[in-house]
Amino acid sequence: MTTEGAASMPPLGERVRRWTTMWGLLRHAGVPLVAVGLALSVLLALLPLVSIVALGRVLFLLPSMTDGAASAGWSDLLAVLGVAVGALVVQQLLAPFQTGIVETIGRRVDQRCIDRLLGAALSDAPLALLDDAEVLDVVADARAAFARQNMSPGDAAGALVPLVGRYVQLVGAAALVGVVVSPLAGAVILATALVMRAGVRGTFSKLTPIWKTLHPQRRRMYYLRELATTPGITKEVRLLGVLGWLRERLRRETMAYLEPQWTVNCRLQLWPFVGFSAIGLVGGTIVLVLVALDDTLDLFALGVAIQAVLIPLRFGVYFPECDVRTQFGLLSFEALERFEQRLRSATPEATREGSDAPVPHGVIRFEDVWFRYADDGPWVLKGLDLELVPGTSTAIVGLNGAGKTTTTKLLARLYEPTRGRITVDGVDVRDLPLEAWRRRLALIFQDYLRLELSVTDNVGLGAPELRDDAARLREAISAAGADGVVDGLADGLDTVLSGGYAGGRDLSGGQWQRIALARALLAVSGGADVLVLDEPTAQLDVRAEAEFFERFLADGAVAAVARERAVTSVVISHRFSTVRPADQIVVVAEGRVVEQGTHDELLAADGRYAELFVLQARRFRSDSPDDPDPDPHLDPDPDAASPETALTAGGTR
Template sequence: MTGTASVADMDQLGADVARPTLRGLGARWRQRRTAAAQLRHLTTYAGRPLVALTTTVHLLAGAAPVVFMIGTGAALQHLDDGGAMPWLALAIGAFLGQQLLAPVQLVLSKAVARRVDAACLTRFTAFALQRAELATLERPEVADRLAQADEAFEQWTLTPGAAVEGGLALVARYTQLVGAVVVLGVVAGPWVALAGAVVALVARAGQTEAFFRWGQLIRGFQPLRRRATYVRELATSTRAAKEIRTLGLVDWLDERYAAENRAVLDPLWRWRRRVYGVPFLTYAAVALAGSVAGLVAMARSAEAGQVGAAAVAVQGLVLCARFGVMFPESDVKLVYGRSAWEALLEFEAQAQHDAGPQAAPTEGRITPAQAITAREVRFGYRPDRPVLDGLDLDLPVGTSTALVGVNGAGKTTLVKLLTGLYRPDGGTVAVDGVDLRDLDAHAWQRAFAITFQDYLRYEMPLRENVAMGAIEHRDDDDGIAAEVRRVGLGDLLDGLPLGLDTPLTRALPGGRDLSGGQWQRLALARSLFAVRHGASVLVLDEPTAQLDARGEAEFYDQFLDLTRGVTSLVISHRFSSVRRADRIVVLDGGRVTESGSHDELVDLGGTYARMFEVQARRFGGTDGSSTGAGDDEMRTVQA
């Protein structure tokens, strides 16, 4: 939840944004060119024919008010000579045409936006789920960019596609402006046209500059906005509802949400006044002076006495003056939509930088033939705090290995390194002697069937919850049902009203929720379903943590059958779980300190033997069959 920026940082950002300089003007020009290039690139996602058609419709819609202006002026000029009707018909036609074009503009603009957003969303999810490393996604500055892009696509209003939509909509606005200036030059003279153009461009420049700087502020405040969003989602979702109610946290959360929002809104409002205050008065004054000058010049022109010319000129000046207002179809979409695109680009750049050179894609999955090995592996989430420090480990193919150690010893971290989710800071992880860096990470990860300690509970039907292990085989009803029964959930399956199609959430009609133990069994079934369909490495991280003693004993009675012929790694604190493995490895201080069978390690009289003795003594047995001793006892015997 915590961002990397403080309120003081945001104040400094506001000061920098609200203080334009000559150097800043040059940078702003370069940014405008970059923004135009980005919009041109985004239009390629919509396709040239659709963009050309949309642009043509905008041109026609922009020309319609100019034609209406000319028609009404000419009709007024010819009231006395009977020639007003054709001009009046032209004005009415232009008006009706503009009304008919409006829904066409909307439909085409939305089509453009949806095509662009579909391409951007595909690109976004591909990077987030495939290209970006897990370590990249966990960095605070990357999380800010992800939150910004995700927020845009979640609302479907201020997306990159909306930015393209807004940019194309400016075609109609500037067509009106060019038409109005040309008409002013014809009916009122060049000085009136010049005054109108200056009014429009100065007012527009002031408006767009303020919008740009406001967009910079909004982006800079993303860390604080993410904090407020987290508190809001925590208070409104069901995942924390039980604790919030039973611990009486409602008032505290309300106060916390108010405080987080004030931390965002107070400086934003203060800097909004700086951005829109004096600059707005300045360009408004220039626009007013230009409008007055235009009216004076028009009054002195030779055509001033003609009613029709005067009417056209006044309408043209009003249209120029109105260029200083916000364009709802463009401005907000351009600022926020392009900001979402830039957030996506920054995220991709960081992901590519962290990932480095990519190995050539490999079809299917990579199946180890001999062993998975780790040599002198070093890794830490922070440089000064290594979790693994010089670790050596061999996982021979077809054998079961158990990994034990206290919390924080690096057991789950090791799994993430073995699967390629993280890259080691030093040393190598290899498959049959080939460094993981030289292998296609996705093909390698498809070899795994993993039940993490923090497994997910998908609010989907039972079928999908199990088939997630090999989603391309989700139609294998017999296989899904077999694995559900294999982990002891046969009675549950028989009692579900919709069978495999029963949603596992009470929030959907006909759905039901499961107990913690049932969810854990279902997560195990997910991994076994993956093994059924070709996964060759099974990893179980605390696989029986939420099972009762009987359920745990039943599972491990079947453990050797479940893992026969499969390379398996089991992480557990319970020695009734690990003693059945072919080999047990003790992880301590970031290294493997002991390795062997259960009997060998007990005879060795080292760390494993002392931990085993604590559990056996605490639960009244010498064989470790009743387990559950915590990490405190383990740390005691290790000390």
């Protein structure tokens, strides 16, 4: 049963479900380890009872030791005392082994849950799911638990081992009282302990809803912590002089998260626990009265009864090794289950099951495509029609927010059209195997990957099967104009692209962009036949940009390979002068194609393209130091700051 279905359960059914889930998690730790842990827990629970019986026997023998060591029962006294001390020593020796087993169980369970979280996060579910605030809260909770910031599922599962020992000890103590005093006394002490225990767990359960309502505050707190410690962000924070503001904001968000919990804790852990103590006092008093009324009890029975009564009375307080872990550790697992459930409901059946149908090659068409990121959000695309012909190059230009980057996301099936469809050779791409379709694409967004891995890994991920082919890697790197970057690295292709590692090296923005381009070109070398570059030269200087477009769109090596392999090339750029060689230039405005043609055709039409081209040309020719502020049309497309980046930026858009 999913956690969503459990939400409507009655309290008893919900508790049964939670405990069943925790016991089910133990299977991931392995039966032998769990069996050893439980056996050790039972042994540790019984050893104090052995001490109680032995000390009761000591109390019984002491009155007869009138002659000290010369007394007849002296050897018996020493033997029984040795048993009591030995039980205590063995208990102290075995306790660390139990701690180690519990931690190992927790790590194994958490590893299994982490695998599930990674599998879910890296699935082919629509990225629109990561727009959902509830999903972001759920993922943040799961990530925090597995990063040991919160209690984890492994903590909950591992805590069951010592908890079993607690109950074994309770039953044993009640049995001792029942044997040496009376069955009624044993039943009273057992009932008293269970009533107190139910109250303690009920109190803890009231903390859970409060904790769940604090999802947004918790996520903001984690985000601000990362903001204060992430390299690359902290330098700008310092330059802006907002360290004090950030410190105060982090303090405020932390207090907004902690204060509601403190308030509830103070209320729940005062009077309720006074009541539990009163219940324990009443139960203990009843047992002591029963002891006092029984004039047949000897010193052994009295000693055992008085000691054994104290064990059940401990059930009126929370168990530090169990209660917090079992109450809160399972929440992250429930968060993981909710995330998986949302993924299953959001992922189309065809995407989940896949298909063996071959992916056709041919003309790609956007047919009356409408799209918006949220059901109640504004339309980004409004009936867009576009045709991409194999072996040709298409440049998509337009003002900020026109939907250029969104078009490429739909092409890659990171999102699905709200209305309309995208076809290849007449087949709706939604009917094609998702993985096979994406292997056809070599696509780089403005927010491209910057992996703290070697050059080989950063480039080789474009076509993993070519990762170990140094010649093909070098070819892609050279085509992207990144050979100068790699040649300047101490370990060449093996250099880690991060200064945070020994022998590593940080790259500039322009150098990183060349590495990203090389990755896309390696994908083409590996068989991809749709090459899409979103603002590929945003961080290159003017000369490097001109050289790139010469290679990509005009008569350079990349363009020649594209024509030879019938590669469909698409480039998004805000600089109109650089896209002149494209076979087709498409102007997008207000979510639809408003103009298309060659550069000369669009200039002759004297429409929007001509207007913006002339505007940019005029600015490049201007030498005046009094030029106005830069034209906003020259900025990168803001819709490239996509919703899916919200997960790494604290969930804000």
